[in-house]
Amino acid sequence: GAGVSQSPSNKVTEKGKDVELRCDPISGHTALYWYRQSLGQGLEFLIYFQGNSAPDKSGLPSDRFSAERTGGSVSTLTIQRTQQEDSAVYLCASSLRRGNTEAFFGQGTRLTVV
Amino acid sequence: RKEVEQDPGPFNVPEGATVAFNCTYSNSASQSFFWYRQDCRKEPKLLMSVYSSGNEDGRFTAQLNRASQYISLLIRDSKLSDSATYLCVAVGANNLFFGTGTRLTVIP
Numbered sequence: 001g002a003g004v005s006q007s008p009s010n011k012v013t014e015k016g017k018d019v020e021l022r023c024d025p026i027s028g029h030t031a032l033y034w035y036r037q038s039l040g041q042g043l044e045f046l047i048y049f050q051g052n053s054a055p056d057k058s059g060l061p062s063d064r065f066s067a068e069r070t071g072g073s074v075s076t077l078t079i080q081r082t083q084q085e086d087s088a089v090y091l092c093a094s095s096l097r098r099g100n101t102e103a104f105f106g107q108g109t110r111l112t113v114v
Numbered sequence: 115r116k117e118v119e120q121d122p123g124p125f126n127v128p129e130g131a132t133v134a135f136n137c138t139y140s141n142s143a144s145q146s147f148f149w150y151r152q153d154c155r156k157e158p159k160l161l162m163s164v165y166s167s168g169n170e171d172g173r174f175t176a177q178l179n180r181a182s183q184y185i186s187l188l189i190r191d192s193k194l195s196d197s198a199t200y201l202c203v204a205v206g207a208n209n210l211f212f213g214t215g216t217r218l219t220v221i222p
Contacts, residue, residue, distance in 0.1 A: 033210060042214035043158070043201070056208040091157055093210070102148055103210055105157040 002026070004106035006092050012112045013082055021077040021109045025094030032075050033095075033103060034067060036088040043091065049075060050097075082113045115140055118204050120213035128221050131192050135216045137185045137202035146205040147178055149187050151198045152215065158201055161187075192220045 005024040013019050025032050034046040045059035049069045060066070064082075069075040079086055089110050095103040120137045127133050139147075147164035162169065164176040164185050175188040185202050199215040 035212075043212040045209050045211075048208045050208070059209075101146075102160045102163060104160065107157050 004092055004094050004104055006090075006106035006109050008109055009107060010110045010112075012114060015084060015113055016081055018078065018080045019082055019111065021079075021090050021111070023075045023077070023092030023094075023106060025073065025075070025092070026104060027073075028096065029094035029104075030072065030097050031095040031101075031103070032069060033093045034075070034077050035091045035093070037091060037108075038088045046077070046090075079111075082111075084113045087111055087113045116213075117141060117206065117211035118202060118213040120202055120216050122214055122216060124217040124219060126219045126221055127192055129192055129194060131220075132188065132190045133192060133218065134189075135187045135200055135202075135218075137187075137213050137216075139183050139185065139202075139204040139211070141204060141206060141211070142180075142183060144204040144206060144211075147185050148203040148205075149174075149176055149185075150201040150203060150212075152201060153198050158212075161200070189218075192218075194220050194222060196220050 007022045030051045032049040035043040047067045048056040064080045067077045089108040091108045093103040093105045095101045118139050149161040150158040151161045152158040162171050164178045166178050168177040173190045177186045197220045199217045201215045202213045204211045
């Protein structure tokens with residue numbers, strides 16, 4: 001089937017605006033992760049969803065960031081009042097379940113805040 | 115201390131060379147480990163899983179040393195197409211802990 005799908009692929013927004021990034025995981029995958037990657041840097045964990053359990057939000061950098069996952073499938077990452085330092089590639093990954101299974105990434109959303 | 119530490123490199127090796135990357139992890143409870151490959155401006159892609167007994171996939175060999183808490187990746191007979199950043203991953207309870215990646219450039 002299809003892989004992890006993210007939209008939009010690119011987003012340019014003005015400082016102070018809100019943005020929504022979407023992730024559609026692989027069908028049947030119960031675990032979903034959001035990461036962000038700044039240019040030339042490693043992956044920074046943001047949030048993790050596992051089935052119907054409460055998400056692990058420990059990586060969200062500020063209260064301007066929030067995410068939800070509706071019906072255990074599609075996830076939306078929302079950034080309010082964007083700042084220039086939010087510019088990065090936002091990557092979503094899903095895996096069959098928590099633990100031993102490998103995760104597959106979407107192609108990411110490249111966010112630029114001007 | 116980071117959960118996963120990697121030498122960032124860069125490693126510049128000639129075609130045909132053998133190159134090895136190491137990665138250390140801090141959480142002794144981690145049970146699963148992977149190597150990912152990331153090309154410039156692309157998403158990470160799974161390269162291979164890492165098993166305690168060691169595993170091989172063509173020119174690539176991954177090993178896990180639980181006692182010393184390190185993971186290794188060996189690439190034999192390097193190809194130009196192997197040029198990329200290699201990320202090691204340790205699976206935690208609620209997270210995939212990624213190293214910052216080791217950059218490899220294979221030179222003609």
